[in-house]
Amino acid sequence: MLLVVLASSQYAQAQEAPSKDFDDYINKALKDWDVPGLAIAIVRNDQVVFARGYGIRKLGDSTAVDEKTMFAIGSSSKAFTSASIAMLMDEGKLKWDDPVSKYLPGFQLFDPYVSREISVRDLLCHRSGLERGDFLWYGTPYSRDEIVRRVRFLKPTWSFRSTFGYQNIMYLTAGQIVAGVSGKSWDDFIRDRIFKPLGMTSSNTSITDLKSSNDVATPHAKIDGKVEIIPWRNIDNIAAAGSINSNVVDMAQWVRLQLGEGAYKNQRLISSGGLKEMHTSQTVIRMEPPWSIFYSDAHFLNYGLGWFLHDHRGRKVVEHGGNIDGMSALVAMIPEEKLGLVTLTNMNGTPLPGALASRVYDLYLGVQPKDYSAELFKIYNAFLEQGKQAQKKIEESRVKGTSPTLALDKYAGTYKDEMYGDAKVTIENGKLALTTPGFAGDLEHWNYDTFRVTWRARSLGKALVTFTLNAQGKVDEMKLPDLE
Known part of the structure; x- marks a missing residue:
């Protein structure tokens, strides 16, 4: 039993x-x-x-x-x-x-x-x-x-x-x-x-x-x-x-x-x-x-x-x-x-x-x-x-034949944000590089005063970074999208 x-x-x-x-x-x-x-x-x-x-x-x-x-x-x-x-x-x-x-x-x-x-x-x-x-x-x-x-x-x-x-x-x-x-x-x-x-x-x-x-x-x-x-x-x-x-x-x-x-x-x-x-x-x-x-x-x-x-x-x-x-x-x-x-x-x-x-x-x-x-x-x-099609449209909207307003070294510097902290743009091997409190990436010119960052942590992909100029023609702001 x-x-x-x-x-x-x-x-x-x-x-x-x-x-x-x-x-x-x-x-x-x-x-x-x-x-x-x-x-x-x-x-x-x-x-x-x-x-x-x-x-x-x-x-x-x-x-x-x-x-x-x-x-x-x-x-x-x-x-x-x-x-x-x-x-x-x-x-x-x-x-x-x-x-x-x-x-x-x-x-x-x-x-x-x-x-x-x-x-x-x-x-x-x-x-x-x-x-x-x-x-x-x-x-x-x-x-x-x-x-x-x-x-x-x-x-x-x-x-x-x-x-x-x-x-x-x-x-x-x-x-x-x-x-x-x-x-x-x-x-x-x-x-x-x-x-x-x-x-x-x-x-x-x-x-x-x-x-x-x-x-x-x-x-x-x-x-x-x-x-x-x-x-x-x-x-x-x-x-x-x-x-x-x-x-x-x-x-x-x-x-x-x-x-x-x-x-x-x-x-x-x-x-x-x-x-x-x-x-x-x-x-x-x-x-x-x-x-x-x-x-x-x-x-x-x-x-x-x-x-x-x-x-x-x-x-x-x-x-x-x-x-x-x-x-x-x-x-x-x-x-x-x-x-x-x-x-x-x-x-x-x-x-x-x-x-x-x-x-x-x-x-x-x-x-x-x-x-x-x-x-x-x-x-x-x-x-x-x-998403790929949306990215393709972004690529197609890129205005070719433009140049940065300023020499590359004029974009270098420390950009401060009360929340995220300091982000630094430097010149490395003749190109711009970006370092945030969390990540580093390499910048290539996109159009006008916008650059594309390719993050060195490759799984993060790429993002567009835009610099704005003040009335004196100097860089006073960098806009970097948050991670989603």
């Missing part, structure tokens, strides 16, 4: 895992999307029913990705920050709608009204009215405190609380609140209050901690149409918005906590009310590009507190992706089905994790699965083609 029970249990568990067809589907998708490697874990009814790696860790090296391979999870880290706030709320140390200034007395934004009114909740649901301003932290030496101080110079793009506007620096600010209220750094709080109770022993909050691991994926990006290896980037200064590194086995425990409504192995880490608030719509996201491209089947798209919310075949989906240099990730769940997954890849900006999530949903919902990878691949490539 015991043997029969055990056999039935094993059969039931095996039935929870996808068939070999799923392996074939992923391997084909990797090839179609030019993704070197990927790992995926699936959680169903509080059990990790599937965890596997596909492809390779590094281009040119046959070492395979497995379920323990470490990747950057990027902005999937944001939910850890909102969970930390929920934990402190459970302890009565703060409230979602408390003003930020209550915990960070020196906090200031460009608009004094917003400085006074912005709440902890506002930090977590992308409705500050601010554009991204990522050049402030990305690649720069500025500390977390200094970034939060400098954001006061970022002019609003939209009215406060009127529009969804993705904002990493507001998440950093929430992380600084966690540090101030708890008395320990954001990193230590995440480690002690989330990683340790969940047994996420491989996970960390800085690439400096990856040195102790011998199973680490290498970042890749497509540059000039070719997949290339790129360096890991240290983003400790924006940590609360995206610096966690993990593997799918560890991250599956995080999914179990979410599906367990804040409890894990009979231990409550977050109140059910706090977790429910994180999964509750806070900000509406209009269904227009680019969102409508990646959520083409959804009827709605909202943002909670650290989570995107949408629908799939009549079920509510809770998810958050992550993209940072050479890595793309997705954590996604259908709570009412007790179903969740984690997908981690070593390819920059690939939408593949979203397509695989939809495939998994269909498999477990018992419906005929669509070929989401092929559908998205077609739509995404059309989107990229639009």
Whole structure:
């Protein structure tokens, strides 16, 4: 009788895992999307029913990705920050709608009204009215405190609380609140209050901690149409918005906590009310590009507190992706089905994790699965083609036969910005070079007093830089687009 029970249990568990067809589907998708490697874990009814790696860790090296391979999870880290706030709320140390200034007395934004009114909740649901301003932290030496101080110079793009506007620096600010209220750094709080109770022993909050691991994926990006290896980037200064590194086995425990409504192995880490608030719509996201491209089947798209919310075949989906240099990730769940997954890849900006999530949903919902990878691949490539056509128009609009108004050495100098800091233009080997607090690049004349910078970090691509002259015919300003 015991043997029969055990056999039935094993059969039931095996039935929870996808068939070999799923392996074939992923391997084909990797090839179609030019993704070197990927790992995926699936959680169903509080059990990790599937965890596997596909492809390779590094281009040119046959070492395979497995379920323990470490990747950057990027902005999937944001939910850890909102969970930390929920934990402190459970302890009565703060409230979602408390003003930020209550915990960070020196906090200031460009608009004094917003400085006074912005709440902890506002930090977590992308409705500050601010554009991204990522050049402030990305690649720069500025500390977390200094970034939060400098954001006061970022002019609003939209009215406060009127529009969804993705904002990493507001998440950093929430992380600084966690540090101030708890008395320990954001990193230590995440480690002690989330990683340790969940047994996420491989996970960390800085690439400096990856040195102790011998199973680490290498970042890749497509540059000039070719997949290339790129360096890991240290983003400790924006940590609360995206610096966690993990593997799918560890991250599956995080999914179990979410599906367990804040409890894990009979231990409550977050109140059910706090977790429910994180999964509750806070900000509406209009269904227009680019969102409508990646959520083409959804009827709605909202943002909670650290989570995107949408629908799939009549079920509510809770998810958050992550993209940072050479890595793309997705954590996604259908709570009412007790179903969740984690997908981690070593390819920059690939939408593949979203397509695989939809495939998994269909498999477990018992419906005929669509070929989401092929559908998205077609739509995404059309989107990229639009970008190429837009770039072509920019190229065609270039006025040929013009020259800079001044000699090149007259453009050299230090250009100051209260928010971003000093940018320097110098002469190197008879050509102009640009150095910002984060990056360096080479300038070539475009037309008139506009130059094109080719960043030496090649995955950043190129951008147009325009110099303006004053009434005396001298350069007094350089306009450099922010990183988007």
